[in-house]
Amino acid sequence: MNSTEHLTQTERDELLKNLNEKQKMFVQNYLKRGRKTVFANLLAKEKAGSVEENQIEDVASQWELLDYIDAGPDWQTRSELHCECGRPLRYQYIVHNKGTGEIRKFGIKHFEEHTGIPPQLVKDIVKGIEKIDFEMDEILLKNAQGWTLVHAGIETIPAAIDIPKDIQQHFDAGVPLLDRQVQRLRERIADYLREEKRKQLEAQKAEQEQAAQKKRELVSQRRHAVAEKMGAAISHEIPLDQHLQLGVLVYLDLLRTSQFSANDVCEDLIKNHGASQETYSSGRLLIFPKVCMYLEFLVSRGKLELVEKQGVEDRIYRIINLAMDDIEAGEEEQHSQQRLFDL
Structure with missing residues (x-):
């Protein structure tokens, strides 16, 4: 609805006919x-802001609006509502003077005359009441157009969201929401989804950390078993620290597939065995050449097979046989392997 689109009284009366009794009751109470x-x-605002105008403050604080009555579309012929001046009314305002107990009934144009409320304050009251009428126009037009939340781009409302009371009242009465309520609902849904996403990410992070911790514990346990089982595969001549060589063997021991990459081995050494994350200016890990050298050592012993060289970026290997009883690495042979290794 265009926020500047306002209805005539005749148009309002016609659209009110489209409402069921529950909706009409809601609009009247609204x-x-x-x-x-x-x-x-x-009146409260005027009272708070009238420090130097005691007379205005006294007048403004005396009155309260008791009721608002609509005589209906045929008010000109059947209205029983009248202003203090005797004029028949469509809309009657009933106000109460808290000081004297006096009750007055009049139309919107006679606020000042019958209450003594200052002219500017009366204008503000009339303006505020007009705003309420314009919001009723929005409700009536949306209802006539078959408006739903889908028209506002809201497909569903998460069940866990705490819906504000005024919005829930619209839902309960089957009355369209005002634009300002739609915006508030959108913001509440967005806040909820952001919070849910945050919780989800935190849960994922915690789950990943838990999995990583279990992996570290498993790796720690396997290091001892692998050291006893595959100790012969540790080379004293290859420039990869021996505890990292053992880490490579643990990685291979725990691997669930036969094929892997040298970069995968490097990442596992960093995560689970304390290897350095330092890199060359190219971005390649410093440990990569040494890891490849050790993997080639295992290839020379028939434990692995080189499947593919991917330039200087990576290498793909396949496990052939990790049994270590036949590994006898002579010092001179390891020196030769080291010289032949070329990245």
């Missing part, structure tokens, strides 16, 4: 509540 709120808030 208008009454809105007018009472406007009246009370503006």
